[in-house]
Amino acid sequence: MHRYNEGMNRRTVLLVFVLLSTFGLWANEALQVDRVEIHPATGTLRLVVFAPVKGISSAESVLEFFSRHGSMFGIEDAENELRMTGSFTDRLGQRHTTMAQFYRGVPVLGGMLRLHEGSAAQVRAVNGLFVSGIEIDPLPKVPAFTAKAAAFNLVAGEISVFDLPWLQAEPPTLMVLRTNLARGVPGRDHLVWEVEVSDRRAIREFLYLDAHTAKLVDRVSGIHTIDRQIHQQFFNNSLWREGDAFPFTASDADTNDEVNELILGSQDIYSLFANLSGGRHLSWDGHHATMHSIQDFQYDECPNAFWNGRTTNFCVGMVADDIVSHEWTHAYTNSTHNLFYRFQPGAINEATSDIFGEIADRLNGRGSDVPDVQRNDGDCPSTNSSLRWQIGEDSVFGTFRDMWNPRCFGDPSQVSDPRYACGEDDSGGVHTNSGIPNHAFALVTDGGVFNGLEVSGIGL
Ligand SMILES: [Ca+2]
Ligand SMILES: [Ca+2]
Ligand SMILES: [Zn+2]
Known part of the structure; x- marks a missing residue:
């Protein structure tokens, strides 16, 4: 009793037909559409955003809306195929109603549409997934x-x-x-x-x-746990993987320290992303991908550390808590908003990594974290021993960037700073101009006066 879902060509033709007929409907009823998205698996719409100026009154029930306009989602009989499972009004007075999909009385896994109404009683958007074209026997033969x-x-x-x-x-x-x-x-x-x-x-x-x-x-x-793997020098030389004994003690003391810091540092950023997203963004890609790191990476530009699209890689001496989380944040950036690694977007990409790296460092209670006192305007690591906002202080090579006062390492704190890099070097100054958002983050966190503006800190 299985029916293979429509092939690509048939789906495309069907979709064009649905779009044409529904655009006709919208025209008749003065519904203007801002944006549509199509689900790649079903070929039907998964998001429709309506223009805010015109809409339909919420006096029309949600079910009536889908009865009239449901064909754009592949719905044939809204009264029998949809059931309301939840509705709430948010702080802005906008109502969000969830409709679950049923097929001849049986719930459809993943079939759910959400209808969003604006505060002015207009349908603003519909998103979700409707699994169309189901044709199976709804009575079980297996008890x-x-x-x-x-x-x-x-x-x-x-x-x-x-x-x-x-x-x-x-x-x-x-x-x-x-x-x-x-x-x-x-x-x-x-x-x-x-x-x-x-x-x-x-x-x-x-x-x-x-x-x-x-x-x-x-x-x-139903269980999503961290999955880490540490390699040495090359990817095919695996030293430690999830479930192996911890701490790792199979090599010389320096190597053991680096491997163990990679294991713990990967956990830091995994937990940070998971906590900040309410458990929704797991691992760097949001889908609990394995976190592969290579210690003692063989590279002619050592000392360095970087993300290459598959693994985070660390030259000897570069394994430190803020650097490990910095590299994993590049992986996160790469798989989410993917800020272009050139000029300004590249500098924001770099700063995002420094910011999450330093947050993880300051919250993990591991490595050199004290003295940790708020710094005064113009303080440099050379004049104030506070480790707050230093990047790389636990690496063998010591601090190489400062978020509180980027100028301490020759980086700008503001765009008008003569240190601002305008040339092609370093992908358009990504590790230099990152000083500006880094500094903004430190200022917003700790508070202070900059450029004649008083900023009250939100704390960390
Ligand atoms: Ca730390
Ligand atoms: Ca640090
Ligand atoms: Zn970086």
Whole structure:
């Protein structure tokens, strides 16, 4: 009972048709569209932003809205395919309503649309995902208890006997699953039993078993943990990986120190990103990618440290907490906003790394962190022993940038500073002009007077 989802050509034709017909609808009803985005897996819309000047009254119910305009999302019968699961009004008076997708009474995994209304009672945007074109038998042939036992046995066969006594399977939930949805490519629809199997400690797996055949269709780990790996000199020479004994003690003392600092420093930035995002941005890419670092990187431009798109790399002597988090922040930047590494965007890219590197350094309670007192205007590390805002103070080579007073190392604190780099060198002065946003961050954090302006610090 599987139906392969539309191929690319058919989807494209369908989409053009849907867009044409819905643009017609919008024209009739004076709905103006600012922006649309298409989901790569379904070929239907996943975001529509309406122009703020014209909209429709919220007196029209959300369901009525989807009854009239749902075809642009692939909805055929809004009353039977959508159910409201939540609605709240934010501090700006804007209402956000969540509609979950159902197929003949069965919930569709991942199928959810959110409708956003402005404070002036207008529909402002719709985003989310509707899985269109499902055609399967919605009645299970495999009983729930059979699916539960099968899922339990699958996980039980993979774990240590010592963990077995705590393992349990929750009551299964019937749902429709389209494979490859999260991957963004077309897939097949299955009626599935979702079974959560866990030991309520470190094991938590969601298994999706076909409710017609009992075959495993998909599985998702419910536990997301850090995954680090440290290599030496070359990628194929792995020294330590997640789960190995800590601390690492297999080499000379200096190497052990560097490897252990890489292990802990990677945890610093992983935790910082996770905490700042409420647990949503895991690891550097936001999808709990393995964090690979190379210690004693073989490079003719040592001493240096850098991110190369795959690994963070450190010459001997360059492993220090703020530098490790600096390099991982380059990985984050690379996989998110990807600031262009030239001139001003490059300088902001560099400053972003210095800022997160120094935040991690100052919060981790490891390495040289004291004295840590607020500094006066014009203080340099040479005149004030406070380690606050110094970059690289724990490296073998010592401090090489200062966020509080970038001028101490020849970098500008403001754009009008004669130290501002305008040339092609260093990708357009990225490690020099980063002084300006670095300084702004230090000033906003600690407060002070700069350029005749008094800034009250927000603290850290
Ligand atoms: Ca520190
Ligand atoms: Ca530092
Ligand atoms: Zn950098």
